[in-house]
Amino acid sequence: KNEVEQSPQNLTAQEGEFITINCSYSVGISALHWLQQHPGGGIVSLFMLSSGKKKHGRLIATINIQEKHSSLHITASHPRDSAVYICAVPHSGGGADGLTFGKGTHLIIQP
């Protein structure tokens, strides 16, 4: 079973700062998910990546398969980026399994 560790658990930063959230996992995987959860519960899929790097607006996700590590970066952070960011990987590494989730990083961007 895959184990997922995220860091930091909590992060408070000023508007405009560059944000990095890290995720490590224990079992080789086909793809890793980055998700965003706002207060009230709704979860939105940000990225699913299996290698290299993906970019969407101010969000960048990278993954190093050999090191079993991924990072989520936010450039020019804004208060509306405040949310919980969750990393998730397939249970046993496969592509269509249920996911194992990290505990999430609670990000607060202050104006």
Next chain:
Amino acid sequence: DTGVSQDPRHKITKRGQNVTFRCDPISEHNRLYWYRQTLGQGPEFLTYFQNEAQLEKSRLLSDRFSAERPKGSFSTLEIQRTEQGDSAMYLCASSSGRYNSPLHFGNGTRLTVT
């Protein structure tokens, strides 16, 4: 495509009562997942369906929990004889089931057991 919908959004019940939640996945999605999330934690896997077949259950799913997806479309999650420890957000997600296909989440049902 209206996304994944869950009903109700909130449920308050007394200990010992039974509750049932419903999830309507995206229509062409054949995989449906149930997760439970407690405060400050990431979601925990409960079970999932490929069409109407329940393929995996987590050990979190005690015999008080049961899930169905009778026609391979919507799913229900029932909790019998609720306990205060069942208070959580219950999340449903669906996917096409293709390799590495993304999950689409509903907004969840928040259960409070008093």
